[in-house]
Amino acid sequence: xxxxxxxxxxxxxxxxxILQENKNEIVKYLGSHIDISKILVKTINKDRGIYIDGSMLxxxxxxxxxxxxxxxxxxxxxxxxxxxxxxxxxxxNGKHVVTANKAVIATYGKELxxxxxEKGVFLKYEASxxxxxxxxxxxxxxxxxxxIEEIIGIINGTTNYILTQMTKNNLSFDEALRLAxxxxxxxxDPTSDIEGEDSxxxxxxxxxxxxxxxxxxxxxxREGITKVQxxxxxxxxxxxxxxxxxxxxxKYKNEIEIYVYPSLVPNEHxxxxxxxxxxxxxxxxxxVGELLLCGKGAGSLPTxxxxxxxxxSVAKSIENNIDNIxxxxxxxxxxxxxxxxxxxxxxxxxxxxxxxxxxxxxxxxGKHGISIDSVVQKSRGEKTVPLVFITHDIQKDMxxxxxxEVDVYEYVEKVASVLKVENI
Amino acid sequence: xxxxxxxxxxxxxxxxxILQENKNEIVKYLGSHIDISKILVKTINKDRGIYIDGSMLxxxxxxxxxxxxxxxxxxxxxxxxxxxxxxxxxxxNGKHVVTANKAVIATYGKELxxxxxEKGVFLKYEASxxxxxxxxxxxxxxxxxxxIEEIIGIINGTTNYILTQMTKNNLSFDEALRLAxxxxxxxxDPTSDIEGEDSxxxxxxxxxxxxxxxxxxxxxxREGITKVQxxxxxxxxxxxxxxxxxxxxxKYKNEIEIYVYPSLVPNEHxxxxxxxxxxxxxxxxxxVGELLLCGKGAGSLPTxxxxxxxxxSVAKSIENNIDNIxxxxxxxxxxxxxxxxxxxxxxxxxxxxxxxxxxxxxxxxGKHGISIDSVVQKSRGEKTVPLVFITHDIQKDMxxxxxxEVDVYEYVEKVASVLKVENI
Numbered sequence: 052x053x054x055x056x057x058x059x060x061x062x063x064x065x066x067x068x069i070l071q072e073n074k075n076e077i078v079k080y081l082g083s084h085i086d087i088s089k090i091l092v093k094t095i096n097k098d099r100g101i102y103i104d105g106s107m108l109x110x111x112x113x114x115x116x117x118x119x120x121x122x123x124x125x126x127x128x129x130x131x132x133x134x135x136x137x138x139x140x141x142x143x144n145g146k147h148v149v150t151a152n153k154a155v156i157a158t159y160g161k162e163l164x165x166x167x168x169e170k171g172v173f174l175k176y177e178a179s180x181x182x183x184x185x186x187x188x189x190x191x192x193x194x195x196x197x198x199i200e201e202i203i204g205i206i207n208g209t210t211n212y213i214l215t216q217m218t219k220n221n222l223s224f225d226e227a228l229r230l231a232x233x234x235x236x237x238x239x240d241p242t243s244d245i246e247g248e249d250s251x252x253x254x255x256x257x258x259x260x261x262x263x264x265x266x267x268x269x270x271x272x273r274e275g276i277t278k279v280q281x282x283x284x285x286x287x288x289x290x291x292x293x294x295x296x297x298x299x300x301x302k303y304k305n306e307i308e309i310y311v312y313p314s315l316v317p318n319e320h321x322x323x324x325x326x327x328x329x330x331x332x333x334x335x336x337x338x339v340g341e342l343l344l345c346g347k348g349a350g351s352l353p354t355x356x357x358x359x360x361x362x363x364s365v366a367k368s369i370e371n372n373i374d375n376i377x378x379x380x381x382x383x384x385x386x387x388x389x390x391x392x393x394x395x396x397x398x399x400x401x402x403x404x405x406x407x408x409x410x411x412x413x414x415x416x417g418k419h420g421i422s423i424d425s426v427v428q429k430s431r432g433e434k435t436v437p438l439v440f441i442t443h444d445i446q447k448d449m450x451x452x453x454x455x456e457v458d459v460y461e462y463v464e465k466v467a468s469v470l471k472v473e474n475i
Numbered sequence: 476x477x478x479x480x481x482x483x484x485x486x487x488x489x490x491x492x493i494l495q496e497n498k499n500e501i502v503k504y505l506g507s508h509i510d511i512s513k514i515l516v517k518t519i520n521k522d523r524g525i526y527i528d529g530s531m532l533x534x535x536x537x538x539x540x541x542x543x544x545x546x547x548x549x550x551x552x553x554x555x556x557x558x559x560x561x562x563x564x565x566x567x568n569g570k571h572v573v574t575a576n577k578a579v580i581a582t583y584g585k586e587l588x589x590x591x592x593e594k595g596v597f598l599k600y601e602a603s604x605x606x607x608x609x610x611x612x613x614x615x616x617x618x619x620x621x622x623i624e625e626i627i628g629i630i631n632g633t634t635n636y637i638l639t640q641m642t643k644n645n646l647s648f649d650e651a652l653r654l655a656x657x658x659x660x661x662x663x664d665p666t667s668d669i670e671g672e673d674s675x676x677x678x679x680x681x682x683x684x685x686x687x688x689x690x691x692x693x694x695x696x697r698e699g700i701t702k703v704q705x706x707x708x709x710x711x712x713x714x715x716x717x718x719x720x721x722x723x724x725x726k727y728k729n730e731i732e733i734y735v736y737p738s739l740v741p742n743e744h745x746x747x748x749x750x751x752x753x754x755x756x757x758x759x760x761x762x763v764g765e766l767l768l769c770g771k772g773a774g775s776l777p778t779x780x781x782x783x784x785x786x787x788s789v790a791k792s793i794e795n796n797i798d799n800i801x802x803x804x805x806x807x808x809x810x811x812x813x814x815x816x817x818x819x820x821x822x823x824x825x826x827x828x829x830x831x832x833x834x835x836x837x838x839x840x841g842k843h844g845i846s847i848d849s850v851v852q853k854s855r856g857e858k859t860v861p862l863v864f865i866t867h868d869i870q871k872d873m874x875x876x877x878x879x880e881v882d883v884y885e886y887v888e889k890v891a892s893v894l895k896v897e898n899i
Contacts, residue, residue: 069762073620079687080619177617183763185609185617192616193601193609195504196497196783263503321769324748338493338780339607339770345745346766356762359620371797 052083052366055115057091057137058128059108062151062178064101065355066125066362077359081366089115091128116140123365125358126150135159142166142174147369149361151178151354157252157268160259171374175361180253181206181330183353184346185360190260190334197336199261201301203475206253208328208348209244210276210296212236215326218284218293224277236328236349246275247296247311254298257332258309262302264388266309272390273311283399283468286427286439287315290397293323297473306387314473315397315441321345322475333475393444395424395472400457401464404436408462412438415460419453421445435464441472476507476790479539481515481561482552483532486575486602488525489779490549501783505790513539515552540564547789549782550574559583566590566598571793573785575602575778581676581692584683595798599785604677605630605754607777608770609784614684614758621760623685625725627899630677632752632772633668634700634720636660639750642708642717648701660752660773670699671720671735678722681756682733686726688812690733696814697735707823707892710851710863711739716821717747721897730811738897739821739865745769746899757899817868819848819896824881825888828860832886836862839884843877845869859888865896 056063070077070085077085087107095108115121116137124141126148128134135155141148142163150156156163156176167174177187181204190199205211209231216227228245231237243249251268258264276296287294292315301308316323321343325331330348335341347353368375402408409428416423427439442450454466480487494501494509501509511531519532539545540561548565550572552558559579565572566587574580580587580600591598601611605628614623629635633655640651652669655661667673675692682688700720711718716739725732740747745767749755754772759765771777792799826832833852840847851863866874878890 065762069620073622073762076622077620183766185613188612188617189609192788193612193784194780195787196493196501197780198497198500321745321748324745336780338489338497338776338783340774340777342607342768342770344766344768347764350764352762353764356618356621356760359762360617363619364616371795373795373797 052081052123052369053086053088053121054123054125054362055089055091055118055121056087056125056127057112057115057134058126059090059092059099059103060127061351062354062358063090063127064099065351066127066358067101067103069352069355069359077363080363081370083370085362085366088118088121091115112137116144116146121146122369123147123149123362125362126152127358128152129154131155131158138163139166142170142172145170145172147173147365149175149358149365151176151358153179153249153252153256157255160256161265167375173365173368173375175365176256177361178354178357180256181332181344182208182346182348182350183356184330184332184344184348185357186257186332186344187260188360189344190257194334194336194339197338199302200335200337202254202257202261202299203322203333203473204254204257204298205295205322205325205331206298206348207244207250207296208330209237209241211325211330212328213245214276214279214294214296217279217281218288221281223281224279245277247273250296250298250311254300254309254311258300258307261300262307262386264307264386266388271309271311274313276313278468279313279470280468282437283397283470286399286437287397289427290315290425290441291318292316292472293318294470295322295325299473305385306389308389308392310391312391312471314471316473316475320475391447391471393446395444395474396442396450397468397470397472398440398442398454398466399468400438401435401467402438403434403462403464404430405462409438411460412457412463415457416453419449419456421450421453437467476505476547476793477510477512477545478547478549478786479513479515479542479545480511480549480551481536481539481558482550483514483516483523483527484551485775486778486782487514487551488523489775490551490782491525491527493776493779493783501787504787505794507794509786509790512542512545515539536561540568540570545570546793547571547573547786549786550576551782552576553578555579555582562587563590566594566596569594569596571597571789573599573782573789575600575782577603577673577676577680581679584680585689591799597789597792597799599789600680601785602778602781604680605756605768606632606770606772606774607780608754608756608768608772609781610681610756610768611684612784613768614681618758618760618763621762623726624759624761626678626681626685626723627746627757627897628678628681628722629719629746629749629755630722630772631668631674631720632754633661633665635749635754636752637669638700638703638708638718638720641703641705642712645705647705648703669701671697674720674722674735678724678733678735682724682731685724686731686810688731688810690812695733695735698737700737702892703737703894704892706861707821707894710823710861711821713851714739714849714865715742716740716896717742718894719746719749723897729809730813732813732816734815736815736895738895740897740899744899815871815895817870819868819898820866820874821892821894821896822864822866822878822890823892824862825859825891826862827858827886827888828854829886833862835884836881836887839880840877843873843880845874845877861891
């Protein structure tokens with residue numbers, strides 16, 4: 052079985068190493084070898100930390116996309132351009148495609164799935180969500196006989212690492228981000244991770260699989276973690292919560308809530324214990340009940356492990372002469388897609404420490420229909436003090452109106468934080 | 476696609492309900508329906524809590540095993556007899572088999588796999604380990620390109636429920652067992668669960684899949700939880716551990732350790748947070764790294780969900796004309812199977828509260844090469860006091876010899892507990 056690889060960066064070298072190191076396991080599974088014919092790279096001569104026969108390398112994509120002997124194309128470049136064009140051309144040329152590219156699948160998945168079905172080839176992307184965690188295979192195969200009721204994921208390792216550092220080592224967001232960058236858990240430009248775009252790509256992919264809905268990642272309600280402060284983590288901790296960036300899809304009768312939001316997770320819930328660069332998916336199906344999958348959401352070998360699983364699955368199908376007949380994306384068109392519905396919120400105000408302030412704010416909340424679950428106020432002998440509320444289930448727009456009014460009140464310095472409370 | 480079901484107990488009714496309730500999901504996946512032709516039951520007229528058309532029920536197994544229109548036989552009776560004979564006959568008659576039967580698969584899996592391969596039919600048993608958790612599919616498919624280094628499982632819901640009750644509600648073993656029985660988490664005769672036999676069946680199945688080794692569950696070193704006392708849970712807690720019944724398989728270069736043992740798990744490890752009737756599998760693969768799968772390990776619907784996943788997978792293979800060519804059980808014959816290797820242990824002695832006792836015991840330990848990691852002694856103003864040790868890594872036989880000597884020492888009332896410490 053001959054494959055061509057587009058891109059030999061972090062994930063590419065992982066795939067290359069696993070193919071060498073675990074040759075026996077692969078032959079056991081498949082009964083035959085996987086041979087790399089060609090690898091597309093930008094720079095032929097470059098130290099990649101592994102030995103690769105120079106004759107395998109090319110910087111002409113046609114050497115792979117037009118090579119009739121290559122049956123599977125592995126796309127590991129990342130980003131939309133030129134990866135999307137290459138994937139499309141590979142499928143048009145009748146090649147199966149395995150990719151780890153969340154941006155391409157989230158954005159063009161529907162189009163590419165349809166094209167692959169038309170051409171009878173497979174398009175697989177287990178590695179695009181949750182690195183080595185077999186989330187996509189679990190959703191498609193193992194939970195095939197379930198109605199998926201909710202998916203709650205910690206699916207961005209960078210933000211989880213940052214939040215863990217802020218929690219465990221009492222770092223500020225900026226300090227934790229720098230540490231993440233120094234340790235290779237955040238990129239030089241971390242925007243996509245810390246602003247929640249990466250998580251939005253991934254929950255969009257999972258939503259397409261679980262519910263057959265194509266929700267553009269741009270239209271997903273989202274907020275990143277840049278506004279989360281050390282103080283919020285401390286207060287959350289006092290109240291019995293950890294703060295995590297959650298990517299959520301919840302199905303109700305005729306609607307589905309999809310969002311990415313920094314959220315308070317109760318300490319007793321296993322998601323609260325998912326730390327550092329780990330990812331986790333918490334699912335609820337109407338037959339299986341609760342299911343938690345947890346593992347390394349990124350990294351050369353874990354992501355390579357998922358890419359290999361896809362390659363082996365496609366290779367086995369090729370050997371058994373199975374065409375892709377397509378079985379995802381049969382969406383229920385009557386479902387309305389929305390953002391966060393009724394929810395509890397965590398609110399931190401910075402207020403001047405005077406009698407009557409709490410009462411006035413509570414009255415304003417009450418006027419707007421915001422009822423309060425708990426409140427923490429601690430005088431620290433400073434001029435202004437933090438005042439922390441956790442609300443009951445409310446509509447976000449009611450909260451926004453209440454906070455607008457509170458914000459201009461003379462004893463309120465600022466509305467410092469509004470986070471979601473995910474009561475799982 | 477016509478199926479026959481052997482047994483309509485707890486899991487059977489779950490499968491029946493899911494087939495009705497999630498019809499749409501199944502058709503989406505498969506493109507066609509799954510129809511139950513016949514159901515083998517002991518008693519035709521019996522309230523099963525669901526409506527089943529009486530003409531479907533039979534108490535003659537030949538109505539299923541000899542019916543040429545039935546392509547898949549679902550065995551959900553449990554126990555070796557007559558289930559094993561029925562499964563064998565079904566395969567011999569060219570039928571695919573899906574089963575949730577851990578006893579049959581652990582005991583006759585190799586023989587049945589070979590027969591199924593010979594007949595070109597599938598034998599699938601996802602539901603035999605971990606209920607709804609997709610552990611077998613993950614090991615076979617998603618981790619196909621991995622060397623599995625270790626499997627550490629909480630794979631018996633009954634014992635996990637009992638230990639959780641003892642921990643959270645300060646119950647004795649007997650009280651917790653009664654509660655488990657009253658709540659349907661333990662059978663009237665709980666022996667197989669509480670003595671670790673059930674866990675041994677399951678780790679034997681996982682070992683066959685992960686390492687191709689057929690280790691009889693009888694030959695697996697095991698101890699149940701009947702000797703675990705409230706006091707041990709308290710001391711473990713003070714020392715930063717939870718007590719769990721772990722089923723373990725660890726692969727080293729030329730040997731593999733397999734055992735079932737009540738063990739102290741560090742609080743920081745996610746397995747320590749798996750409570751009540753939940754199951755969890757912690758895996759380490761040389762590519763994927765650490766992976767944790769957690770969910771309901773038993774119950775009508777969760778187990779039914781796994782049975783349905785197998786049925787759908789087989790049905791899809793039938794529609795694509797794929798025969799089972801067999802890809803498990805290619806074992807490395809050079810591997811030596813053993814029990815617990817070097818390990819830390821938790822030891823609780825009950826001793827008479829006199830000066831010099833601790834010193835004398837520590838010296839005896841030292842003489843036998845047992846070095847001590849930590850020790851807790853608390854006087855409670857009683858005649859005898861508990862003395863708790865955690866050892867460094869040692870060989871169990873050295874510990875046994877040391878404890879034999881300590882046990883006859885006049886100030887030692889008894890060796891009250893010996894538990895393993897699983898330092899993950």
